[in-house]
Amino acid sequence: MPRDAFEDRLTRLRADVAALGTDVVGRLDRATTAYERRDPDVGRAVATTDDAVNERYLALERECIDLLALYQPVASDLRVVVASFKILTDVERVADLAANLGGYVEAMESDTIPNVPIADIADMALAQLDGALTAYEDGDAERCREVAAADTDLDQRCGAAADDLVRTLARHSPADGDTEALLADTKRYLLAVRDLERAGDHAVNVAARTLYMVEGSHELVY
Numbered sequence: 089m090p091r092d093a094f095e096d097r098l099t100r101l102r103a104d105v106a107a108l109g110t111d112v113v114g115r116l117d118r119a120t121t122a123y124e125r126r127d128p129d130v131g132r133a134v135a136t137t138d139d140a141v142n143e144r145y146l147a148l149e150r151e152c153i154d155l156l157a158l159y160q161p162v163a164s165d166l167r168v169v170v171a172s173f174k175i176l177t178d179v180e181r182v183a184d185l186a187a188n189l190g191g192y193v194e195a196m197e198s199d200t201i202p203n204v205p206i207a208d209i210a211d212m213a214l215a216q217l218d219g220a221l222t223a224y225e226d227g228d229a230e231r232c233r234e235v236a237a238a239d240t241d242l243d244q245r246c247g248a249a250a251d252d253l254v255r256t257l258a259r260h261s262p263a264d265g266d267t268e269a270l271l272a273d274t275k276r277y278l279l280a281v282r283d284l285e286r287a288g289d290h291a292v293n294v295a296a297r298t299l300y301m302v303e304g305s306h307e308l309v310y
Contacts, residue, residue, distance in 0.1 A: 093162060101151055102225065106170050106180070108144050109269060109294075110222040112183045115141070116287060120190035120210035123196075131193025134186055141183040149178055164304075171301035175224060178290040178297075182217065185283040192276045203256055204256050206280055209249060212242045213284045216291035224241075224298040229305075235295040236308045237251045239288050245289055246285040 115134050122130035152173040155161065161169055216235050223231035253274065296308035 092116055092163070094155070094165075097151070097155060098161075098165065099173055101148065101155065102168065104144075104148055104151075105175060106221055106225040107219070108141070108176070109179045109224070110185065112141060112179050112186065113217045115183060116186040116189070117210070117214055118161070119186040119193075120206060120214075120284070121235065121279075122193045123189055124207055124210075126193065126196060128194050129183050131190035131254055133190070135188075135190030135194065138183055138187040141180065145180040145183075149173065152176070165299075166260065167189070167301045167304060171224075174297045177293050178293045182287050182290050184289050192280055194201040196273055196276060203254050203276060204249075206249070208241070209245055209281060212238070212245060214257070216242065216288045217294075220269075220294035220298065221290040223260050223295055224301075227298075227302045229299055231304045232295040232302070232308060233301040236292050238294050240286060242288040245288040248277065249281045250274060263286045 118130055119134045122128070122134065152169050155169050156166075158167075186246050216238055217233045219231055219238070222228065223235065257270075257274070292308065296306075299308050
């Protein structure tokens with residue numbers, strides 16, 4: 089098949105993967121905002137529309153397979169297809185994490201945990217994801233390394249979140265009958281923090297695969 093046709097499809101693949109990533113980051117942003125605001129309607133909207141992301145993910149995965157089968161790319165072209173295939177998996181898993189967060193909002197009890205925000209953690213994870221996807225779209229190797237380096241700060245903040253919660257709970261005495269609800273909400277808070285930390289891990293994966301795509305380097309793959 090003509091080289092021009094392959095290049096057009098490769099360009100379109102990268103644009104479509106980046107567009108799906110941008111959509112997924114928006115979903116995670118909405119889910120964390122819903123969690124912060126205790127807004128079950130928005131949380132439910134994120135949690136119940138994950139199938140649409142899955143359909144786009146599967147379509148793009150099939151496109152990667154078609155490109156490999158039809159054109160048998162080599163060298164840098166092969167790296168683009170393989171990296172895109174891997175990145176799609178991370179993007180889809182971030183969408184699952186967004187759906188998780190949306191689901192937590194639906195189940196939260198009101199006012200059992202004094203305000204323990206996750207907004208700063210969410211901002212860090214979202215910034216990593218934005219940076220990783222921009223690096224993929226632009227082929228920016230240096231930005232890949234910046235995303236990976238930032239993950240240490242996110243991990244430390246997530247680790248501190250449990251300490252924040254313990255200090256907050258130490259000052260809070262639940263009313264009679266509220267203990268079970270408090271435990272349930274505490275577990276959900278810790279799950280929300282874990283999911284945001286995992287979103288950052290997926291951002292590093294995207295950056296690692298992008299660096300491989302651009303430079304052929306496995307420096308960030310671990």
